[in-house]
Amino acid sequence: MSEAERKLSAPTLRRLIHLVKKHTGIFMEERKRELLFARIRPRMKELNLQSAEQYIDHLESHKDEIQKFVNSVTTNETVFFRTPIVWDFFGQDFLKNWFKKNPDEVLRVWSAASSTGEESASIGMMCEEFKRNHPTFRYRIYASDIDTEVLDNARRGHYKERSIDDIHKRMPELFHRYFVKSTKPDPQLCEAILGNIEYFVHNLHSRGTRTAFFDVVFLRNVLIYFNDPDQELVLRNIHASLKPDGVLIIGESESLARLKTSFEYTKPLIYKRAA
Ligand SMILES: C[S@@+](CC[C@H](N)C(=O)[O-])C[C@H]1O[C@@H](n2cnc3c(N)ncnc32)[C@H](O)[C@@H]1O
The missing domain is CATH 3.40.50.150 (Vaccinia Virus protein VP39)
Incomplete structure (x- = not known):
């Protein structure tokens, strides 16, 4: 069992996907569990939280976490003169x-x-x-x-x-x-x-x-x-x-x-x- 599977249960994953959509408009599928977990893990570490559920509780009760969450879940890949x-x-x-x-x-x-x-x-x-x-x-x-x-x-x-x-x-x-x-x-x-x-x-x-x-x-x-x-x-x-x-x-x-x-x-x- 991967760390993401242990620390991000199916119901919590659905909650997380809902929050990504709510705050960024980004639509994520449940198969993106590993990616999503990798994105929020640095925040969990910083806040010394053991599970994604604890992180979501924190996010929902601390307004100032929202922007940090948004910054974590976006994909910023870019180069000069792309295409x-x-x-x-x-x-x-x-x-x-x-x-x-x-x-x-x-x-x-x-x-x-x-x-x-x-x-x-x-x-x-x-x-x-x-x-x-x-x-x-x-x-x-x-x-x-x-x-x-x-x-x-x-x-x-x-x-x-x-x-x-x-x-x-x-x-x-x-x-x-x-x-x-x-x-x-x-x-x-x-x-x-x-x-x-x-x-x-x-x-x-x-x-x-x-x-x-x-x-x-x-x-x-x-x-x-x-x-x-x-x-x-x-x-x-x-x-x-x-x-x-x-x-x-x-x-x-x-x-x-x-x-x-x-x-x-x-x-x-x-x-x-x-x-
Ligand atoms: C992959 S980058 C694209 C960068 C550049 N336009 C390019 O083509 O190289 C996607 C960017 O979209 C931003 N983004 C995602 N959702 C957004 C939203 N709802 N409103 C504004 N920007 C958003 C992300 O933060 C990210 O920096």
Whole structure:
């Protein structure tokens, strides 16, 4: 019998799954017992609790544990320039067309499940690259997540070693142009980009306060964690936040094909806001 089976009984597992759904919207199946237990185990250790049941009792009676629980159960996997076709589209087609139509406006981009910030930094690098040939181009990036810990890291402009090694190897030119040595040994994203990114906590299941505000939303590799009705709810919220001709970009293993939404397919992973 594994530790998870001993310390996380079937009824407690169902309680835990309910709490994950309640606080994050993430849908988990009972076969994810080992994963879920591994996620809450550091909290149990920290609080010196012997079973998942004791941890849930603690969670339900201590409001300040909720955010720590949310931070523990989310999956934050990300890299710079994840899925090259998306960046070819954004850096070449999208920015060119948008700037042609809106030469005097500020482009507003939302990285709506930004995790540790590699996605918002990639958006920033693409915008800075575009700016080299179009000096009057202006942009602002809004990066949100439900996990406060990843946002704190992103805000500092420091990234995990694996991400840094990866961009250094795959895109050395961009790396040298947009990363600077900081007081810490690891390189930091340059201020020109960091200064254009606003980080904030946001649960995608709630309607944001910014209506018809964004030109493009990156909603990538997060819909997969929600069930179909919740994916539709999240997409309604995103729809409301996009400008009438706004664009939605999703993740490589996601599709809107079987969902009821007001988005029109443009090309793989790219959708247009429908009226
Ligand atoms: C796998 S990462 C994706 C990061 C990035 N978008 C990418 O594609 O590389 C998924 C992120 O979604 C966040 N997330 C999960 N549920 C969320 C919710 N209800 N609202 C906002 N963010 C959520 C997680 O905290 C996590 O950082």
